[in-house]
Amino acid sequence: MCGQVGIIFGRKRRRPDEQDYLREVFIRMLLHSEERGPHASGLAWLKTDGSHRIFKRPMRAHELVYEKPFQELLGQVDNETTVLMGHTRWRTRGNEFNNRNNHPIRAGIVIGTHNGTIYNADYLFRRLRLPRYAEVDSELIFRLADRFAPGGPIDQEGLKKALALCRGQMSAVLASRLDPGTITVLKGNKPLCLRIHRQHRVVLYASDDAFIDFALDNEKGWRELEVPPMTMLTIRHEDVRVIENSEFRFIPQERKGTLPEGVNA
Numbered sequence: 492m493c494g495q496v497g498i499i500f501g502r503k504r505r506r507p508d509e510q511d512y513l514r515e516v517f518i519r520m521l522l523h524s525e526e527r528g529p530h531a532s533g534l535a536w537l538k539t540d541g542s543h544r545i546f547k548r549p550m551r552a553h554e555l556v557y558e559k560p561f562q563e564l565l566g567q568v569d570n571e572t573t574v575l576m577g578h579t580r581w582r583t584r585g586n587e588f589n590n591r592n593n594h595p596i597r598a599g600i601v602i603g604t605h606n607g608t609i610y611n612a613d614y615l616f617r618r619l620r621l622p623r624y625a626e627v628d629s630e631l632i633f634r635l636a637d638r639f640a641p642g643g644p645i646d647q648e649g650l651k652k653a654l655a656l657c658r659g660q661m662s663a664v665l666a667s668r669l670d671p672g673t674i675t676v677l678k679g680n681k682p683l684c685l686r687i688h689r690q691h692r693v694v695l696y697a698s699d700d701a702f703i704d705f706a707l708d709n710e711k712g713w714r715e716l717e718v719p720p721m722t723m724l725t726i727r728h729e730d731v732r733v734i735e736n737s738e739f740r741f742i743p744q745e746r747k748g749t750l751p752e753g754v755n756a
Contacts, residue, residue: 492581493527493528493578493579493580493581493698494526494577494579494606495524495576495662495683495697495698496517496521496524496578496696496697496698497520497575497577497604497664497697498513498517498574498693498694499573499674499693499694499696499726500573500692500731501693501729501731501732502692503570503691505691510568510569514568515706516706518556519705520697521534521552521555521577521579522552523702523705524579524697524699524702525553527579527581527699528579528580528581529579531580531582531587531590531593531594532547532550532552532555532578532579532580532593533545533547533577533593533594534547534555534565534577535595535604536564537572537668538569538571539571539573539671541671543597543602543668544564545595545602546558546560546564547590547593547595549590551579574666574671576602576603576664578593578594580593584626584627584628585627586626591625592625592626594629596627596633598630598633598634599622599637600637600643600668600669601636601640602666603663604629604664605629605632606661606663607659607660607661607663608628608660608747609659611656611657611658611659612628612630612659613628615631615656616631619635621635621638628659632657632661632663632665633665635653635654642669643669643670644669644673645665645675647725647737651737651739654677654740655740656741659741659742659744660679660680660681660743660745662679662682662698671728672729673727674726674728675724676725677724677739678721678723679720679721679741679743680720682698683718684700685715685716686703687716688712689714690712692730692731695707695713716734721739722739723737723738723739
């Protein structure tokens with residue numbers, strides 16, 4: 492169990508007070524998400540020119556937000572930012588004191604976060620001859636996306652075919668540094684809630700509705716995006732109000748050692 496929170500930004504010239512408000516919303520979502528992951532936390536942002544920054548540490552979110560690099564990176568979020576990702580990690584595999592295991596993860600040109608466990612990740616790393624940087628199974632998703640982004644944009648049909656080989660649980664958010672205006676959201680069999688505000692021109696996402704409710708404190712204008720499980724969303728910086736969605740598949744399995752969903756003994 493991990494927590495994912497973030498903001499996907501549409502193109503808009505925001506005043507400083509609106510930028511400050513959205514940064515505060517992100518902090519509040521991240522802090523509330525700590526209940527889903529106390530072992531490590533982190534953030535990353537991506538900008539229209541492909542520049543990015545990642546800061547993550549083996550500490551609770553309530554400690555991370557007081558770190559100087561966290562405050563500096565959050566202060567650099569501006570009108571050129573396309574996505575701001577946050578993650579709170581519950582350690583399952585891979586020690587959190589090896590910071591490579593913490594999220595957000597960069598794999599080649601892809602940056603992302605993941606909630607869930609891919610039980611056959613070791614096998615797929617070997618079978619597909621993928622490079623491996625960390626111990627965590629989550630890296631597999633981003634390596635697959637990187638393989639299917641040879642020219643920058645992620646080939647979503649190719650990625651879908653590769654994801655179909657995975658067995659376990661997943662919801663994830665990812666983007667290519669060479670196509671920073673396109674954000675891919677995978678809502679699989681782990682929770683992921685999204686809301687849009689047309690005036691702010693942003694989409695919020697979190698692993699629990701309560702994290703968003705806590706952050707927004709009854710501000711008007713937010714609308715829930717109803718997204719069924721096993722959906723791939725494509726959200727673009729050019730206009731976050733135009734959202735593409737399609738079905739993707741993998742092999743759901745709730746716990747290691749159990750039969751995948753739909754398989755009889």
